[in-house]
Amino acid sequence: MTFYWFAQAIGLLAFLFGITSFFNRSDQRFKLQLSGYSLIIGIHYFLMGASAAGSSALLSACRNLISMRTRSLWVMWIFIMLTLSVGLSHFKYWIELLPIFGTSISTWALFRTRGLTTRCVMWCSTACWVIHNIWLGSIGGSLIEGSFLLMNGFNIIRFRRLQLRGIDPFAVEKKAPSSMGRLADDR
Structure with missing residues (x-):
């Protein structure tokens, strides 16, 4: 297997790992799965020679994990400044600015939004990555980001329809107490 196809295989692994992330209603699981995906796809971009995209993806993995613990403005700005400084120092072609912009808005x-708004901004970020990945020739990256674009778009529509019917698709589901426990107490 040549190095090129090894790099493409890592991209396909990222595709398999990240394909279901936008189905999560839980923001925590959503961010955790995106972190794993970002780590794998970041490695893929470095192997493909796209350092600006690789840096943005690895910063995204760290950012996703940290955003699970804090919504602090100063932490958000640190990640935006890191993304801009590292990404801008590595880009060679104007199209490489798209993942830097996409990572910054995501x-x-x-850090600042929840639920449907998060997914809408992530959809715009994904559009930037799709264009970049097609330009780069990344098979796995194009497949996953194209899939994210479609799946997240369909889920945005689905979640919005639920909201219009008065259902909060992002509400945490609570388990009902077990009836088996009550039956045992009744004996």
């Missing part, structure tokens, strides 16, 4: 969304 950073803002993960």
Whole structure:
């Protein structure tokens, strides 16, 4: 297997890992799964020679994990400044600015928004990555980001329809107490 196809295989692994992330209603699980995906796809971009995208993806993995613990403005700005400084120092072609921009707006969304708004901003970020990945020739990256674009778009529509019917699709589901426990107490 040549190095090129090894790099493409890592991209396909990222595709398999990340394909279901936008189905999560839980923001915590959503961010955790995106972190794993970002780590794998970041490695893929570095192997493909796209350092700006690789840096943005690895910063995204860290950012996603940290955003699970804090929504602090100063932490958000640290990640935006890191993304801009590292990404801008590595880009060679104007199209490489798209993942830097996409990562910056998704950073803002993960720290400052919730639910449907997060997914809408992530959809815009994904559009930037799709264009970049097609330009780069990344098979796995194009497949996963194209899939994210479609799945997240369909889920945005589905979640919005639920909201219009008065259902909060992002409400944490509570388990009802077990009836088996009550039956045992009744004996």
